[in-house]
Amino acid sequence: MIETTIKVNDTMSMTKLTASDGMVLTNDTIYGNEIYLGLNDSPSNWHEIPESEVPSVDDYPSLEEELADAKDALKILGVE
Amino acid sequence: MSIADKLTTIAGNQHRIYQAGYDKGKEEGGGSAEDYEKGVEDGKKAEYDAFWDAYQENGNRKNYRYAFYRSYWNDTNFKPKYNITPNAADGQYIFQNCAVTDMKSILERQGVTIDFSKATSLYYCFANAMVTHLPELNCASCTNFQNMFIGCSNLVSIDKITISEKATGAYLQLMFTSCDSLEHIIFDGVIAANGLDVHWSTKLTHDSLMSIINTLADKSTDTSGTAWCVTLGTENLAKLTDAEKAIATGKGWTLA
Numbered sequence: 414m415i416e417t418t419i420k421v422n423d424t425m426s427m428t429k430l431t432a433s434d435g436m437v438l439t440n441d442t443i444y445g446n447e448i449y450l451g452l453n454d455s456p457s458n459w460h461e462i463p464e465s466e467v468p469s470v471d472d473y474p475s476l477e478e479e480l481a482d483a484k485d486a487l488k489i490l491g492v493e
Numbered sequence: 494m495s496i497a498d499k500l501t502t503i504a505g506n507q508h509r510i511y512q513a514g515y516d517k518g519k520e521e522g523g524g525s526a527e528d529y530e531k532g533v534e535d536g537k538k539a540e541y542d543a544f545w546d547a548y549q550e551n552g553n554r555k556n557y558r559y560a561f562y563r564s565y566w567n568d569t570n571f572k573p574k575y576n577i578t579p580n581a582a583d584g585q586y587i588f589q590n591c592a593v594t595d596m597k598s599i600l601e602r603q604g605v606t607i608d609f610s611k612a613t614s615l616y617y618c619f620a621n622a623m624v625t626h627l628p629e630l631n632c633a634s635c636t637n638f639q640n641m642f643i644g645c646s647n648l649v650s651i652d653k654i655t656i657s658e659k660a661t662g663a664y665l666q667l668m669f670t671s672c673d674s675l676e677h678i679i680f681d682g683v684i685a686a687n688g689l690d691v692h693w694s695t696k697l698t699h700d701s702l703m704s705i706i707n708t709l710a711d712k713s714t715d716t717s718g719t720a721w722c723v724t725l726g727t728e729n730l731a732k733l734t735d736a737e738k739a740i741a742t743g744k745g746w747t748l749a
Contacts, residue, residue: 421739438749443688443722445749447730449738451721452713452745458720485559 414438414461428456436461444468545574555580557587564592564623571599577607584612584635589620594647597626610634613659615641619648625674629653633682636660643670650677658685658710665689677701685710687719692726692749699732706737712745724749 415431430448432438438448440458444467448459548554552575561571571593579587593599600606609615609630614637619627621644629652632638636659642648666688669675675694678701689705691697702725712721723746730738730748741748 419735421735425739425743427735427739427742440720440722442720443724443747443749445692445724446727447749449730449742449748451742451747453715454720454745454747 414456414459416456430456430459432461435464437464437467439467541572542574545572549573549575549577552576554578556583558583559586559589561588561591561593562586563590567592568594568599571596573600573603573605576605579609579612581611582614584609584618585614585616586620587618588622588624589617591619591622591624594623594625596624597628597650597652600628613637617641617643619645621645623647625649627651629655631655632660633657634659636662637664638668639664640670641668642672643667645669645675646671646673648672649674651675651679653679653681655682656680656684656686656708657682660684660686662686663688669694678704680704680708682708683710684708684723687721688724690724691729692724695726695728697729697732702729702732703737706733706741709741709744709746713743715745720747721745722747722749 414433414436417429417431419427419429421427428450430438430450432446437444437446438459439445439462440460450456548560554560554575555578557577557579560577566588571591577587588596596607607628607630609632612632612635615632615635616637617640619642620640624645625647626649633655635656638656638660663686665684665686668689669691670693672691672694674696675691676696677698678694680701681704684705691705705723705725709723712719715721723741725733725748738748
């Protein structure tokens with residue numbers, strides 16, 4: 414992880430974290446290759462994990478959930 | 494009768510409409526072509542009114558859950574007569590898997606709006622819909638945006654979406670999952686909920702990104718220990734200058 418201080422102007426600077434090659438930065442909730450820290454955030458809150466370990470965000474409902482939804486829909490529409 | 498059956502019946506009634514128009518024209522005016530056409534138009538209008546007055550309860554319908562669910566709703570038959578105004582939690586699933594595309598243009602032609610101002614939950618509202626363009630959406634009363642536009646891979650623009658401090662929790666995190674075509678969306682109001690994630694939308698305009706930055710609530714004095722984060726993604730971050738990013742970080746938001 415590379416930590417860089419960016420001087421925005423005479424009174425403001427910003428801390429940027431950059432992940433190493435093949436790695437992703439995370440605070441266990443958010444994931445990214447580049448992180449621009451908020452005012453109250455700290456580099457110690459972030460660590461690197463391999464890209465392959467980033468959780469899938471394909472959080473679509475399962476087929477069973479879709480079927481259950483469809484049945485509910487038909488009931489509400491008064492078809493069954 | 495299912496919605497699909499009702500719509501099929503309307504289409505099947507075309508012949509009876511034409512015949513009724515012809516008979517009426519012949520009875521009243523000697524059966525001229527103009528009389529025939531007027532009869533047909535009158536018949537179509539009566540059929541349209543009958544369906545939509547019933548379906549939208551003469552404009553009083555508040556529970557719109559699943560109202561336009563699934564792909565048998567499309568650009569041809571989606572012709573609402575009244576504003577779509579769900580109440581409270583009755584904004585869930587309204588357009589899930591709907592095949593209507595340019596909803597904005599259709600609503601403008603119909604002279605009606607989508608009014609989400611009273612909806613408190615828009616959970617899965619447009620999930621997996623084929624919609625391409627949406628008008629302004631006032632979601633100021635909404636607390637739950639979870640998966641609202643998940644899977645809207647054809648969605649190109651939302652004129653404006655108003656969010657207030659009522660939106661809490663992490664419900665914004667999956668709101669735009671897989672919105673790969675989204676280019677233009679203007680946020681209004683205040684984003685005070687954590688975890689907004691638009692990294693799937695790599696084509697977002699600079700104006701869209703700045704609307705996010707500018708509507709982020711000021712968390713600079715927050716002492717709760719919460720890590721306030723917005724995920725824009727690498728491509729979108731590259732569109733912002735350091736000074737623009739610093740607007741967000743200065744308000745206490747980490748950008749990913």
